Amino acid sequence: MAESLWAFPIVESVHVLALCLFLGMATILDLRLLGLVMRDLRVSEVVTRLLPWTAAGFAVMVISGALTFLNAPVRYYENIFFRIKMVALLLAGLNVWVFHSGIWLEVSDWDRDAVAPFRARLAGVLSLVLWACIVVAGRMIAYNWFDKVAN
């Protein structure tokens, strides 16, 4: 990919557009947990309707992101923002796992609540904060302030 003039811009554009789908949908799910949108819909209704789109967007993000990484693996590995992004990604994944193996199993008890219980709201806030970190760190990878390897 490093040899092609067009591959990088195309893959990057796909990465940015898929961000709208993936993070857009994920944010709306989080906002529903916090009781900020669609309070009249059951939480499980919003989750089951939007999660497939979130997952599809995530798949595109991972593929286009992996292709971007392969463009210059050594440089990215050395980049502090890349490392921050990877750690935040791991934490975001952990947050999803804790949510789905915990409070989500009891969703029938709070499905109709306008505002979800504390543990679900916490998952929503953590998700918003971690994804914001991932996006910001991702953008900063392009800046080579702290790079040891010359571009």
Next chain:
Amino acid sequence: MSLLPFFQWCEASAVGTAIRNSQWLFPVIEAVHLLGLALMGGVVLVVDMRLMGLGVRRKPVAALAREIEPWLIGTLIVMLTTGLLLYTSEPTKLYYNGAFWMKMWFLASAIIYTFTVRRTVLAADETRVSPAWKTLVALISITLWAGVGIGGRAIGFY
């Protein structure tokens, strides 16, 4: 009449100079612009998808659109403010950037379309609008906003 003198005036402005001379300001504003993009993607897509019969189908289109509109306007304000700040730091460079002009044409079209055609269809009695027409209205909206996003990303590659 050329817009170049106006662009040069923006470049010489205090705000433009401050952003240009700072190592951190541009990336930070750009990061906020990108976060706004993600939220914008959500609020545009969730309504357009609903218009096509996808996503949160239990909620009537008009009710969803009414609820989401403040979020749309809020994110749009964030996007326009951060976008304008980014612009003031390098207007004359952008003046000669084809992707910038593409983005601006898509942006103007998308805003006009969203608050005229799309808004009217979203508020209309659902039973009186055919599914094909609703799908078309949603697809045009997605296409116009995608054009803005692609144009924006392309500015950096141009």
